[in-house]
Amino acid sequence: MPMPMPPNAFLLVSAILFTIGVVGVLSRRNPLVIFMSIELMLNAVNLSFMTFSSALHSVDGWIFVFLVLTVAAAEVVIGLAIIVSIFRSRQEIDVDDLNSMKG
Amino acid sequence: MAFTYAISGGDWARIAPELALLVAALLVMLVDALIPARLRGALVIIGVMGVLAALAGVIMLYASSGSPSAFGGMVTSDPLALFATLVILAATGLSLLLSPGYIERQGTRQQGEFYALVMLAATGMVLMAASTNLMMIFLGLELLSLPLYVLCAFAPGQQRAQESGMKYFLLSSFASGFLLYGMALIYGATGATNLGGINHFVATHAMSATAGFGPILLGGMALLAVGLAFKVSAIPFHAWTPDVYQGALTPVTALMSVGTKMAAFVALIRVFDVALAPVRADWQGIMWALAILTMVGGNILAATQTNVKRLLAYSSIAHAGYLLIGIALGTQAGIAALLYYMAAYAVMNVGAFGVVLALERVAGLGTNLDDYRGLASRRPALAAALAVFLFALAGIPGTAGFVAKYAIFAAAVTGGHAELTIIGVVASMIGFYYYLRVIWAMYFVPAPDMPAAEAANANPHLSLAGLNSAVVTKLAASGTPLAFSAGLALALALIGTLGLGIFPAPLISLARQAAGLP
Amino acid sequence: MDLASIVFLVLAAILVGSALAVVTLRNIVHAALFLVLVFGAAAGIYILLNAEFIAIVQILVYAGAVTILILFAIMLTQNPNSRGSNPMNRQALIAAFIAAALCAGIIFALSQNNAISAAASQAVTQNAGTAVAIGNLLYSPTSYSYVLPFEIATLVLLVAIVGAIVIGREED
Numbered sequence: 001m002p003m004p005m006p007p008n009a010f011l012l013v014s015a016i017l018f019t020i021g022v023v024g025v026l027s028r029r030n031p032l033v034i035f036m037s038i039e040l041m042l043n044a045v046n047l048s049f050m051t052f053s054s055a056l057h058s059v060d061g062w063i064f065v066f067l068v069l070t071v072a073a074a075e076v077v078i079g080l081a082i083i084v085s086i087f088r089s090r091q092e093i094d095v096d097d098l099n100s101m102k103g
Numbered sequence: 104m105a106f107t108y109a110i111s112g113g114d115w116a117r118i119a120p121e122l123a124l125l126v127a128a129l130l131v132m133l134v135d136a137l138i139p140a141r142l143r144g145a146l147v148i149i150g151v152m153g154v155l156a157a158l159a160g161v162i163m164l165y166a167s168s169g170s171p172s173a174f175g176g177m178v179t180s181d182p183l184a185l186f187a188t189l190v191i192l193a194a195t196g197l198s199l200l201l202s203p204g205y206i207e208r209q210g211t212r213q214q215g216e217f218y219a220l221v222m223l224a225a226t227g228m229v230l231m232a233a234s235t236n237l238m239m240i241f242l243g244l245e246l247l248s249l250p251l252y253v254l255c256a257f258a259p260g261q262q263r264a265q266e267s268g269m270k271y272f273l274l275s276s277f278a279s280g281f282l283l284y285g286m287a288l289i290y291g292a293t294g295a296t297n298l299g300g301i302n303h304f305v306a307t308h309a310m311s312a313t314a315g316f317g318p319i320l321l322g323g324m325a326l327l328a329v330g331l332a333f334k335v336s337a338i339p340f341h342a343w344t345p346d347v348y349q350g351a352l353t354p355v356t357a358l359m360s361v362g363t364k365m366a367a368f369v370a371l372i373r374v375f376d377v378a379l380a381p382v383r384a385d386w387q388g389i390m391w392a393l394a395i396l397t398m399v400g401g402n403i404l405a406a407t408q409t410n411v412k413r414l415l416a417y418s419s420i421a422h423a424g425y426l427l428i429g430i431a432l433g434t435q436a437g438i439a440a441l442l443y444y445m446a447a448y449a450v451m452n453v454g455a456f457g458v459v460l461a462l463e464r465v466a467g468l469g470t471n472l473d474d475y476r477g478l479a480s481r482r483p484a485l486a487a488a489l490a491v492f493l494f495a496l497a498g499i500p501g502t503a504g505f506v507a508k509y510a511i512f513a514a515a516v517t518g519g520h521a522e523l524t525i526i527g528v529v530a531s532m533i534g535f536y537y538y539l540r541v542i543w544a545m546y547f548v549p550a551p552d553m554p555a556a557e558a559a560n561a562n563p564h565l566s567l568a569g570l571n572s573a574v575v576t577k578l579a580a581s582g583t584p585l586a587f588s589a590g591l592a593l594a595l596a597l598i599g600t601l602g603l604g605i606f607p608a609p610l611i612s613l614a615r616q617a618a619g620l621p
Numbered sequence: 622m623d624l625a626s627i628v629f630l631v632l633a634a635i636l637v638g639s640a641l642a643v644v645t646l647r648n649i650v651h652a653a654l655f656l657v658l659v660f661g662a663a664a665g666i667y668i669l670l671n672a673e674f675i676a677i678v679q680i681l682v683y684a685g686a687v688t689i690l691i692l693f694a695i696m697l698t699q700n701p702n703s704r705g706s707n708p709m710n711r712q713a714l715i716a717a718f719i720a721a722a723l724c725a726g727i728i729f730a731l732s733q734n735n736a737i738s739a740a741a742s743q744a745v746t747q748n749a750g751t752a753v754a755i756g757n758l759l760y761s762p763t764s765y766s767y768v769l770p771f772e773i774a775t776l777v778l779l780v781a782i783v784g785a786i787v788i789g790r791e792e793d
Contacts (some may be wrong), residue, residue: 010629015728017637032649037644041280043683059754066675073778075272076690082265082269083269083698097634211785215788241775
């Protein structure tokens with residue numbers, strides 16, 4: 001099956017998704033929402049890799065996506081463990097309140 | 104791309120240092136499960152043995168002949184990778200030696216996991232430095248970052264450590280997103296993920312910002328630069344550094360400040376100075392601006408700090424600025440100077456953090472500048488050691504720091520960027536101020552008269568950190584004796600700092616070899 | 622316009638719409654559920670790109686495992702007293718500016734070329750999306766393969782296991 005649209009259409013969707021993720025990270029306060037926004041960015045990256053891979057008839061992109069998926073799963077485990085452990089000791093999570101260190 | 108490549112035993116030999124560190128990490132975990140809890144402090148021996156085995160691997164690879172590339176161009180064991188491995192191993196070994204005693208004082212029961220994660224982080228650092236493929240750079244980066252997230256959040260029940268871990272995790276993942284997008288765009292523009300292929304494509308196709316496939320490559324380079332600039336904590340991507348360095352356990356901070364920088368700088372060298380050298384005009388400006396901002400900003404911000412750990416964090420930002428000069432120059436002399444600087448920075452910075460660690464009672468307490476008043480009369484040996492490390496960081500002649508700064512500023516002049524030298528020297532002058540401020544406090548300001556217990560009660564940070572009475576009692580004890588291994592680490596760092604300053608020639612020639620100079 | 626193009630446009634619209642919902646909705650559980658839609662739509666686009674294997678992995682790992690973990694984290698951490706309080710922080714304006722610059726830059730880059738450069742395209746044509754081809758590429762000991770990255774990925778997973786245990790056991 002050939003690509004249904006020119007690669008640029010896919011890349012454009014990927015760019016928009018990435019930008020939405022960046023806005024989410026920068027503008028939200030809840031670490032879980034920030035974390036979800038980072039997942040959006042990673043998905044945008046994967047979409048770019050898949051598009052380039054198809055358009056270039058090259059296999060490196062597929063493998064890259066496979067590895068990004070694996071690493072993202074590992075990051076989720078560590079990140080959520082840290083977020084939950086902070087909550088257990090503080091009963092609230094809000095990045096703007098995490099300011100016991102200043103300077 | 105050839106699909107006839109077969110993996111052989113020789114490929115595995117090419118990553119011998121990584122394998123040694125990995126085996127040590129696994130052994131630590133295995134032995135940890137088998138021995139009684141009171142013996143866990145001895146696990147550090149396995150870690151140090153792993154570092155020594157990796158060192159043997161590096162020496163073997165230096166002596167070996169044949170193509171350094173392995174696994175079909177995924178990794179290499181060229182002199183650049185081996186030099187970086189040496190620096191990372193030095194930082195890892197010293198951090199491991201600093202840990203016993205200190206991490207027990209923090210009240211953790213999970214020493215085995217601590218050492219295992221340190222070894223895994225070191226594996227990731229060495230792997231990233233050896234990577235010649237974007238894929239491996241990314242995996243090495245993640246393998247070093249994930250253990251560091253956990254290590255940053257390690258101190259049980261301590262708010263600062265958890266904060267430090269979460270900030271590092273969120274911002275670092277954010278930066279990884281930029282890094283990956285940059286890699287995707289570079290892959291799309293050149294059709295290759297291995298650096299050799301990227302270099303070949305860029306060299307054989309006329310690229311410019313407005314024609315052909317240039318724009319995507321340009322965007323990819325910018326995003327990749329942002330991602331790596333975050334990892335070396337260049338301004339304006341430095342916001343995480345002070346909080347993370349201050350909140351994490353001090354041995355972790357020491358390892359992170361040197362190992363992550365070394366790995367990320369090698370990645371910068373391989374991607375920008377080597378693979379993308381033909382399009383230098385497109386990226387040199389970014390690196391030039393980053394170098395200036397980081398040098399000046401880091402030093403100015405450091406000058407206002409009142410916490411020594413935080414001061415060292417800002418100082419590490421400033422040093423990243425000097426190191427970025429080597430990247431911005433793009434010359435082999437610049438790379439050689441960068442590598443020597445990094446080696447010098449490893450010993451003097453880990454040494455400085457080592458003294459901070461020896462004076463720190465419980466994570467974060469006893470690290471204020473006020474706590475260092477009159478230190479010379481209370482702990483003369485530690486004060487003298489810290490003075491040497493700080494003089495080296497400031498760049499006083501006779502220390503490794505002076506030779507390193509001289510080398511990088513000289514490379515900037517010969518590389519046609521005298522303005523970087525001038526700005527760098529001015530920034531270093533600001534640096535003198537805050538390093539000397541600590542030394543002044545140690546030697547010329549009398550110690551506060553308050554007994555330690557009262558001082559502890561008066562300390563506003565105490566309630567903040569939510570410490571229990573047992574900790575207060577510990578705090579009241581007038582200073583902690585230096586563990587033997589920590590003393591050994593400090594002595595080694597001291598020998599390194601002075602040795603590299605007085606006899607720099609052997610290491611300079613090694614750095615020149617790593618940069619491809621005769 | 623053929624069917625595939627229409628499917629692509631629909632999926633792209635779902636993708637972007639859901640992503641916007643993730644970052645703007647005040648209710649964090651709804652945001653997490655929209656994240657599932659993002660992952661699903663992305664998997665659909667991968668199928669359009671002939672990458673069935675990656676699409677299935679995407680569903681399993683992202684829509685399955687990652688979302689479940691996020692939902693668990695939400696259940697464990699959301700304070701009932703602060704329901705619905707999920708506000709924007711003070712940097713919203715800066716964020717909008719950075720985002721606009723980023724998006725403009727990327728779109729400019731894309732607008733400069735109409736197709737992937739033929740020069741960058743390699744002669745490698747094979748059914749890369751199938752599980753067999755990916756399996757050969759990942760583990761084959763006798764031909765060019767990505768055996769090392771694969772092994773390193775397993776190490777990353779090991780770190781995740783150790784790390785989760787360390788953090789989870791901390792409080793005892």
